Structure formats: C-alpha cells, structure tokens
Amino acid sequence: MPIKFYNSSDYHHDSLPTLGILLVNLGTPAAPTPAAVRRYLGEFLADPRITEMPRWLWWLILHGIILRVRPRRVAQSYQQIWTAAGSPLLAISQAQCQALQQAVTHHFNLPITVVLAMRYGQPTIASGLEQLRQAHVRNLLILPLYPQYASATTGSTFEAVAEVLKRWRWIPTVHFISHYHDHPAYIRALVTQIQQDWNHHGKPDKLLFSFHGIPKRFFLAGDPYPGECYKTARLVAERLNLSEQQWQTVFQSRFGREEWIKPYTNDTLKLLGQAGTKRVDVICPGFAADCLETLMEIAQEDRHYFLQAGGQEFHYIPALNATSEHIQALLELVIQHTQGWSECVYSQSESVQAVRQRVHRMENDLPK
Numbered sequence: 001m002p003i004k005f006y007n008s009s010d011y012h013h014d015s016l017p018t019l020g021i022l023l024v025n026l027g028t029p030a031a032p033t034p035a036a037v038r039r040y041l042g043e044f045l046a047d048p049r050i051t052e053m054p055r056w057l058w059w060l061i062l063h064g065i066i067l068r069v070r071p072r073r074v075a076q077s078y079q080q081i082w083t084a085a086g087s088p089l090l091a092i093s094q095a096q097c098q099a100l101q102q103a104v105t106h107h108f109n110l111p112i113t114v115v116l117a118m119r120y121g122q123p124t125i126a127s128g129l130e131q132l133r134q135a136h137v138r139n140l141l142i143l144p145l146y147p148q149y150a151s152a153t154t155g156s157t158f159e160a161v162a163e164v165l166k167r168w169r170w171i172p173t174v175h176f177i178s179h180y181h182d183h184p185a186y187i188r189a190l191v192t193q194i195q196q197d198w199n200h201h202g203k204p205d206k207l208l209f210s211f212h213g214i215p216k217r218f219f220l221a222g223d224p225y226p227g228e229c230y231k232t233a234r235l236v237a238e239r240l241n242l243s244e245q246q247w248q249t250v251f252q253s254r255f256g257r258e259e260w261i262k263p264y265t266n267d268t269l270k271l272l273g274q275a276g277t278k279r280v281d282v283i284c285p286g287f288a289a290d291c292l293e294t295l296m297e298i299a300q301e302d303r304h305y306f307l308q309a310g311g312q313e314f315h316y317i318p319a320l321n322a323t324s325e326h327i328q329a330l331l332e333l334v335i336q337h338t339q340g341w342s343e344c345v346y347s348q349s350e351s352v353q354a355v356r357q358r359v360h361r362m363e364n365d366l367p368k
C-alpha cells in the first residue's frame with residue numbers, strides 16, 4: 001500500500017512538545033511586475049471561494065481575459081506602494097509576527113512558536129505548518145488576520161490549513177479563530193488608533209468605516225460578513241461617542257461586474273463631497289495590515305474622488321499594523337483561545353522522562 005500520510009521519520013518520541021501559532025493573511029505578489037502579479041492573481045482568483053462560478057466558465061474568463069489584462073495595470077499600482085522592505089502587506093505581517101512572538105514568549109514562559117503564512121503566494125501555509133511540525137507542535141492555534149469572517153478569506157484559510165493537516169500522521173489539538181470582529185481588545189485598539197490620529201489632526205465631519213466588499217450573492221447565500229462589519233463599526237463609534245450623522249459603514253474594492261454589498265466607498269465619498277461635507281476620515285478596520293487596497297485605493301484614488309467632488313480635507317487613518325495596541329489585542333486573543341494549553345504542555349513534558357525510557361526499551365526490542 002502506498003504511504004498516504006506525512007510521517008515524521010526524524011521524530012523522536014521523547015522530544016519536548018510545544019505550542020504553535022500560525023498567523024495567516026491574504027498574500028501579495030513577490031514583485032511589482034506584471035509576471036509576478038499574474039502568478040499571484042492566477043493562484044488567488046482560481047480559489048473557488050473567491051469566485052463561486054462554474055469552473056469551466058470561470059477558467060475561460062480568468063485565462064482568456066483577466067490574466068491577460070489585469071496584471072499590467074495592477075503591477076503599476078503595486079509599484080507605487082512598494083517599499084525597500086517589499087510589499088507593505090508582507091513586510092507589516094512579518095513585523096506583526098516578530099512582535100507577537102516576543103509578546104507570547106514573555107507571557108507564556110513556555111516553548112511557543114509563532115509562524116507567518118500567506119493564503120496565496122509566499123510564505124505558503126504548507127511551509128508554515130511544516131515549520132511548526134518540525135518544532136513538535138502538539139497544540140496549534142490558527143489565527144487568520146481577518147477580524148470579520150468571510151468565506152472568501154477566513155473560510156478559504158481553513159480549507160487550505162485542513163488540506164495540509166489531513167496528511168499528518170500525528171494531528172495536533174487545533175483551534176481555529178473564525179473571527180474577532182467584536183473582541184474588546186480589537187475594538188479598543190481601533191478606538192486608540194482613531195483617537196491618536198484625532199489628537200494630532202482634530203476631528204472630521206464624518207468618519208467612514210470602509211471594509212473590503214464581497215459579492216451581494218455571497219451575502220444572500222448566508223455569509224455573515226456584512227453583519228460583522230456593521231457590528232465592528234458600531235462598537236467603535238459608540239466608544240468614540242459619535243452621533244449617527246458622524247459616521248457610516250461602507251464597502252470598497254469591488255471586483256468584476258456583478259453587484260457587491262453596498263454602499264460603495266467611492267460612490268459615498270463622491271456624494272459626501274457634492275453635499276458639502278468638508279472633511280472626511282477613513283479607517284479600514286477589516287485590514288490588519290496596510291496593503292494595496294488601503295494605501296492605493298483609499299489613500300490615493302478615493303481621496304481624489306472626494307476632493308474632485310468638492311470635499312476639502314481627507315485623512316486616511318492607517319491600519320492597526322504592528323502597533324503595540326494591535327499586538328496587545330492579538331496577544332489577548334491568543335491567551336483566550338489557548339486556555340488550558342499550558343497545563344497540557346507541562347503534563348506532556350513531565351511524561352517525557354517516562355517516554356524516554358519506554359522508547360529506549362521498544363527500540364531495543366525491535367527486530368534489526
């Protein structure tokens with residue numbers, strides 16, 4: 001019979017168990033070039049959770065039209081936001097991973113490894129999980145950096161992780177965080193981020209909470225995403241003591257021709273500009289790290305729409321990124337979702353001595 005599972009022939013039964021945390025974000029092209037963007041979009045847009053359409057039809061559209069036209073245009077956008085450290089999304093995610101590793105090491109005083117993976121592109125989920133497997137992870141926490149659950153993002157991450165784990169011989173205890181849109185520590189971090197900005201620049205006439213959209217069709221099929229976006233925005237607005245007129249929830253980054261959830265960010269900004277609203281601030285609470293969709297679409301393109309339509313002042317409030325408030329929020333999420341795990345590692349470690357002796361005997365008994 002062929003070997004079906006991923007074995008650990010290098011595994012020692014007396015190795016110390018550890019806790020593992022896999023941070024996952026969406027992913028980004030390896031370079032701001034049409035070829036790299038084509039590779040990235042090819043993988044991204046082939047995911048059935050991103051485009052729910054008959055596969056053959058979508059394959060024709062993707063390869064016949066989109067991948068011929070879009071990479072050139074999108075590569076130009078990436079060139080404008082690319083930094084010395086690479087794509088902002090990847091660089092910021094790496095900083096988050098390092099900072100969270102420090103925070104959990106300090107807090108838990110246990111062997112615990114934090115690894116970063118991307119759903120599309122590099123570093124892959126498979127490589128991240130392999131790193132954790134080699135660290136003898138017995139308890140695994142998956143933390144997709146999407147506060148609001150969507151099938152296209154969080155759901156897709158679960159699928160990709162399960163695809164790898166199902167091949168392991170020794171499957172660890174797994175905890176998957178499916179959302180944290182109303183977690184007090186996350187809400188607090190957003191409130192602080194906004195207040196700090198307003199301390200420097202004063203308050204706007206209107207604060208827009210702009211979230212990445214999804215097709216309306218997905219919402220009608222039962223995706224909870226829009227409701228979670230609304231709740232995040234409401235909780236933050238309440239803590240900032242904003243009146244109904246002072247804030248609004250909107251959806252950005254529409255892709256393709258079908259209707260997406262509304263109101264659209266760009267249309268709303270045009271209307272606000274036309275209606276004489278002087279200053280608008282935009283924050284994008286659904287993005288754990290700044291990326292093309294915030295730095296380019298909101299901070300540049302949408303700013304332009306607003307000012308063109310008659311608006312006077314536009315501020316983009318950065319994503320939570322690797323701020324200490326964000327890392328603290330992620331740490332609190334980790335603490336909450338790993339309740340009881342330290343005891344588990346301790347008890348497994350205690351038995352290491354006993355295992356060591358038994359394994360030794362077993363190995364001696366095995367036929368050579």
Ligand SMILES: C=CC1=C(C)c2cc3[nH]c(cc4nc(cc5[nH]c(cc1n2)c(C)c5CCC(=O)O)C(CCC(=O)O)=C4C)c(C)c3C=C
Binds near residue numbers: 146150215287291
């Ligand atoms: C934060 C949540 C996100 C949801 C929900 C989401 C849904 C979704 N996205 C697309 C299509 C594209 N998204 C693109 C970029 C992009 N999307 C997110 C996050 C969510 N997407 C991020 C963080 C990024 C930025 C990546 C970066 O490198 O900075 C792109 C690529 C850029 C482009 O070609 O415009 C596409 C395409 C769909 C269809 C969808 C829901 C069905």
Ligand SMILES: [Fe+2]
Binds near residue numbers: 212253
């Ligand atoms: Fe997207």
Ligand SMILES: [Fe+2]
Binds near residue numbers: 253254293297
């Ligand atoms: Fe976009």
